[in-house]
Amino acid sequence: MESDIIIIGGGAAGLMAAYGAAQELSGNGDPGKVTVLEKMPRPGRKIMLTGKGRCNFTNVKDWEAFSAHIRAGRSAVRHSFFSLSPEKMVGFINSFGTETVVERGDRAFPASYHASDIVDTLVRACTKAGAEIITGSETVSVSIDENGKTFSVEDSRGRIYRCRKLIIATGGLSYPATGSTGDGYAFAGSFGHRTVGTFPSLTALVPAGYKVTEKPSIGMIAAKALDGYGGFVGKNDHPDLPEGYPETKGHINRNLPLSSLGETLCGLHLKNVGLTVIENGTAVETVTGDVDFTDGGLEGPAGFQVSRRCVKALVNGAKISLVLDMKPGVPAGELENRVRGLWEGIRNDRRSERMSFTNRYNVLLGKLLPREAIRAFRIMNRNAEDMIQLCKALKGWKFDIAGYVGYERCVVTAGGVDTAGIIPKTMESRLCKGLYLCGEVLDIDADTGGYNLQMAFCTGLLAGRSAANSLISSRT
Ligand SMILES: Cc1cc2nc3c(=O)[nH]c(=O)nc-3n(C[C@H](O)[C@H](O)[C@H](O)COP(=O)(O)OP(=O)(O)OC[C@H]3O[C@@H](n4cnc5c(N)ncnc54)[C@H](O)[C@@H]3O)c2cc1C
Known part of the structure; x- marks a missing residue:
């Protein structure tokens, strides 16, 4: 099958790329065809889960304040941020008749608080602009011909698609049931792109003794390794994770049962407490905010804020403790x-x-x-x-941290395709002309608050527009 521009992945970045490409082509009177290949039965599965189903789709801060929340890939995102700022993103959603609201912390949501409204809007925008979305098509391999002009994309049913421009928008590794299983790292790798080591971010940190120490009953989890506290670590053979998923040291399966301490803490919601990270005996970061104890461990806004640093340290073998200050405003x-x-x-x-x-x-x-x-x-x-x-x-209520919940339930994947291999002004690969990458497949991630979706949308739109413009200029 022939298409001019193919986008692998119909998530936030891929749908926005398809819209950007199709709109740019039709706006220039170019008859070029834009096709999204999405492996799941429907596009935008992960968007449906975002913001607890309410979809915090962007954050309307200016660049200076917004970029302070980006943990990796700031310079790779900057240019695309200005071509689709959060205000423009809100305007884009509104222009399709979907009303929005902005809440505390500059977080924007659909006024209905239904994530499906954002997915429907994106799909409508794509089809109205003329892009085709093919669902149930899982890409298994990609290649380029010896002239470096035509890409071939093969799906799991053996269908071959050919295109002039290829956009990889396959997302990261978190919540694999939504279709994001990190396939894009290998696709990018086949064109020479390097992947920066990935690890789960915005995830629950598991206090020592929070989960049961006994071996799980047969049929619960085929876990292999017990850590000092009885959590199962280092092996991601989790029922929710596909086979062969990458291992991260310190991973504790989310569905391991709670210990009696875990049962006592689970459900606790602490408002406005101080949270200090102790790494190998030294205090390295203090934040203030809400902390929640869930079936996973310690999370909530303040927990998430420190989770990236903690997971990275645990993966690298550091000892982590968290100290709660229940009276942060009182000396x-x-x-x-x-x-x-x-x-x-x-x-x-x-x-x-x-x-x-x-x-x-x-x-x-x-x-x-x-x-x-x-x-x-x-x-x-x-x-x-x-x-x-x-x-x-x-x-100083201290919790030694035994590990963290992995890709099965983390919000975002840190690491990904090295952004040094991308031209930020176009999102085109520096290694392969005509190839573009956008969204979470790249080594970009941010805090919670609408930042991650905004980065997926703006890098996606820029990738789509750039691919279309490059196609148009190649015709003249
Ligand atoms: C529970 C949860 C809540 C979140 N809440 C928020 C929030 O409120 N605000 C916010 O800003 N961010 C939130 N995020 C993060 C945000 O959802 C992601 O950063 C964003 O969706 C990334 O977009 P993406 O398009 O790059 O990747 P994805 O949304 O992961 O999309 C990738 C798509 O590619 C498809 N795909 C993958 N491999 C293939 C293949 N081989 N062939 C074909 N298709 C393929 C997948 O099926 C998927 O549809 C949340 C994440 C989670 C998990």
Whole structure:
């Protein structure tokens, strides 16, 4: 089958690339054909999961503030950001009749809070511009002829597609059930591109003792290796991960059962706490925000903010601890005075006259911690029964980290195709003319907040437009 421009992958980047290419061609009166090959039965499967189904599709900050949230690939993204800024992205979605809202932190969502509205808008934009989306077509290999002019793309059913321009938009490795299984790294590799080591980012960090130490029952997980705390590490033979998925050291399967400590902590939502990362005994980063304990481990906005650094360190064999400061706005000395005052008040209260020390102490903790946190706090801070130790524990509730949840449930893949091999002004490969790459397949990643989708959209649009323009100029 012949097409002028083929895009492998119908996710955020691929759909935007298809729209950009088809619109550029038709706007220039060029009859060129644009085709998306998507392996899943429907395009945009991952977008459907984003923002917990609400799709935080961009973040309307200016470049300076936006780029502070990019963890890798800032210079590779800069040019495309200006060709499709977050405001333009919002305008693009609105221009197809989909209303949007901007929430706290400049995060933009569809006004319906349905991710499907964003997917429908993207698909409509593509088809209206004239691009074809072929679903159920899994690319298995790519090549270029000896003249360097025509690409061949073979899918798993043996169909061969030929094109003049090829765009790889296959995403990363996270949530493989959505179709993102890292295939693009090998495709790019076949044209000489290098892949920077990948690891999961924006993921749960698993405290020591959070998961069961016993061997799992037969049929649960065929895990091979037990770490010191009983989590299964280093082998990604997880039911949710396809066979042969890349291993990352420190990976703990998400569906390993919780220990009793895990059960006690799971469900706890801590608002506005301090979170300090200790790497090999040295404090390296402190953030403030919300922390959630889930079936995976410690996550939530503040947890995610430090997860990239922690996973990278764990992969490299470092020891990581996280320290929660339950009273980040109160200096230690002031907290001590406050706690002593509260304790005096409880002891002098007639209602507590007949209470045991333990019950009085629980009343005190009830004034200092969310109710649901008290049990876990007591279990983990047994020596904090005098006021000085208690204050230390409130400002330094320590969790040694045994590992992290892997690609099966991480939000984004750090690492990917080296951006040094890409021309940022066009997203074209420096190694193979006519080849373009965009989105998460590249070594680009950012914090949560709409940044990752925006990077996929803007690099995708630029790749599509550049491929179309190059095609148009080759005809004249
Ligand atoms: C649970 C979750 C929540 C998220 N929430 C947000 C959020 O609210 N805001 C935000 O900005 N980001 C969010 N992200 C991140 C964001 O979804 C990704 O960064 C973004 O989707 C990357 O876009 P992409 O097009 O590069 O890759 P993908 O969206 O992964 O798309 C790649 C596509 O390529 C297809 N494909 C792969 N290999 C082949 C092949 N061999 N042949 C054919 N097709 C192939 C896949 O099926 C897939 O459709 C979230 C991610 C997850 C997992």
